Amino acid sequence: MRQYTRSIPAPPEPERFGAETIVVPPGRPIELDVRLEAVTEGVYVSGTARTELVGECARCLDEITEDVEVRIGELFAYPDSVTDETTDSDELPRVVDDRVDLEQTVRDALVVDLPMAPLCRDDCPGLCPECGERRADLPADHGHETLDPRWAALRERSSLNDAVAD
Structure with a gap:
């Protein structure tokens, strides 16, 4: 088991993290605090990702910023393991050259947690x-x-x- 704390920049515009109304701006730091554990079928990654979102209020169109923290939990399958052989490549990420690529895992966790209609405040009159x-x-x-x-x-x-x- 290993613990890592890293700050990584958000990807550039074509691969941005977010939706149309609220995003992690390109280059904005994403703070990762993760634990990697060796398990029978691969490496289990758990922890958190923290960053700042920028967007506009769905009612009044004012610019808003919001800090977000999401939980991460993902199994990365070892090559030639039973899990690797019994799952499609797009179902589960893989350990490649003794490394795990967390970009898609972090993106998925952030996008699921984004508000559909971000508001500057709950009672925004618009x-x-x-x-x-x-x-x-x-x-x-x-x-x-x-x-x-x-x-x-x-x-x-x-x-x-x-x-x-x-």
Whole structure:
């Protein structure tokens, strides 16, 4: 059994860690604290990965940052082991040249833990659908006059009568 603590940079843009709304920016450090244990069929890797996510609030579109820590637990099969012979190559990672590649394991753990709709705060009121301004910045009595389109012709006629009277 061996314990490792490492800081690795997040991969570049085409291989980024994340979703459309929130990601680990390319090059951002990912802190790994892992334990590698030799077991009968391979190497079992367990521990945590910590990093900072950057994205935008799903309601108000403000930029947000969020620290995340995810648990890792993965068996890497030894070459020519029973596990290696009975599983497909995409089912379980493999030990290659006495090394384990944690990139896909860390990516999978982070992506599963990402929020589907990240929020700047739980009670974010979002944007006003009429003017697009942030509701948090608007006064409490903010509103827009909505007129039923069926009455628009009468409103125009009323406006014309007012103009003629002037």
